Amino acid sequence: MLRVHSIFKVTDYLTQILAVADAEVCKLRRDPSELLTRAFQPVIWLLLFGEVMTNVRGLNTNSIPYLDFLAPGVLAQSVLFSAIFYGISVIWERDLGVLHRQLVSPAPRSALVLGKAISAGVRGVSQAIIVYALAMLLGIQLSFTPLNILAVTALIWAGSALFSTFSLIIACLVKTRERFMGIGQVLTMPIFFASNAIYPIEIMPNWLQIISLGNPLTYEVDGIRALMLKDGVSKFGLIQDFSVLLIVAGLCVAVAAKLYPRLGE
């Protein structure tokens, strides 16, 4: 009896997560212009920055061509940039009144937050399709093993969930779009540059290496690099990459769920 009740509770919870995620996906499907404009960023990084830095030949990327080394970093960066400003859309929804509709429903706050996190994952995966297509055009040696594709998708989803819920936490604390814009800009660049996205950790000064090892983006890039490239190798091991992302994402969801009601006050 208890088991049947628990199953109903789980399906109820999933239904409420789906309610928020599906609404976001509906909006995205109806107006995909945001996805297209966001596609410019990886194009610029790979075509301009990547092509130029390939000629520098000063970075030790373990015999991987620099453009190949860069592509997973650009993909992770693209997911980060897409997810980190998620908080501003929630502040916008609060200002419009849309968020109050969700907050007065009996849905657990964690379900509302997870719904947002899952929709961020949809955005992240759409970015991945663009980066994969571009990487193919540039002749980057990619792995198309179904298991690898599935694992990259999972990493992107975990990374999107992590950074979008981190963004929701900031939104709950700062509460206004103006403050969020300032903090969002301040946070995004250090997360990006203090990671292995565009250069190996080994060339960083020691203090930055320590910061980089505490940066979840480092593990997302490491995992994607191992799975996306034909001869990709993980520096930390895929179990560690996945574990770090899932644990930090779980913590962010828990904190965001606790703070979420603040937006309705």
Place this chain on the structure above:
Amino acid sequence: MASPNVVIHTIDLTKRYGTLVAVDRLNLTISAGEIVGLIGTNGAGKSALLKMLTTLLPPSSGSAFVGGYDLVKEPSKVRAHIGYVPQLISSDGNLTGYENLLMSARLYLVPRQAREPRIAAALERMQLTGARDRLVQHYSGGMIRRLEIAQAMLNEPTVLFLDEPTVGLDPVARHGIWTHMRELRDRVGMTILLATHQMNEAEALCDWIGVMHGGILKATGTPEALKSSLGADATLDDVFAKITGAESEFDGSLRNVQQARDSARTHA
């Protein structure tokens, strides 16, 4: 303990923001099937009270029961039994009317097999069937308010809270909303608590009215009783002016003004 017929019961309910007391030891009892209006100037505490009763805002002290559930101890049970139409437009303009209703139905855990019939019935009742697949951003102000009421009704709530439900609407749309609210009471036996600035709205709709000022419930009574307390020719405006005194001049915050203007612009 309040009688079983009581749907909303507050005991010394208080909300403080630092030194500012938004709602001050408010005691309120509303019975099933009543339409009750809260009137007051901007900053009188109406919205803060509604936000507390809908669990959006934690009370600073006191207690309250909605539908028999403790506001602080059982917030999710309270939420499952209420409908709320906030002051700001709460339907998502980038979704269709149907998609907004579907999201609400899922959030309120309307059983899967009951979702489509309930959505269809809600659209029919609010005369929105023909507009179900149109984006809400293309709805008129009156249609949006009707959709919001439809969303708030999907879980068949015990009590419906409305915060300034007709602000920014033209007279035709306003009367349309009033008709729908009367129908909800007469057909469904719905208990409705609405906050409004408009005396004619309170007079036309409400079984009784509470006048709030400075976070305090200054007076309660039927519109007739409140008016007759001042004299034969008195209006609700007179009652309002008498109770709120010289301070009844506009004292709303910048946010109140922006909200009212945004709302009016959206409804235009």
